Amino acid sequence: MLNRYKKNSEKIAMGLLSFMPEEKDVKKLQATIKEYESNADWHLYLWKEDVDIVGAIGLRVDGDRAIIQHISVNPSHRNVGIGKKMIKEVKNLYGKNYVILAEASIQSYFEHCNQLDKTAE
DSSP, X not given: OEEEOOGGGHHHHHHHHTTSGGGOSHHHHHHHHHHHHHOTTEEEEEEEETTEEEEXXXXXXXXXXXXXXXXXXXXXXXXXXXXXXXXXXHHHHHTTTSEEEEOGGXXXXXXXXXXXXXXXX
């Protein structure tokens, strides 16, 4: 289940985002979280499976586009479709009003998930 990020989940969110190569540096990671907290166009969501938060997905709204810029799943919960579920939920939330795109760093994964969606139809 996708839940909007709240400040009380900051450590969990930072931990999940730190799995992304470009977010390894603590100062960069803190700046990213601060941007999600303060910028109305940046939206961070956490994915909850049962009782555990195991994933994070972040996007920024830019005009008529919603651009996924962060996606991360706890390594012990990977390869079971959580990333795909998060992208699908973002499409459900934003797809009516925005074109959903992905940053270059996650573009190939985004395309992979889109291909899986098309083969499931």
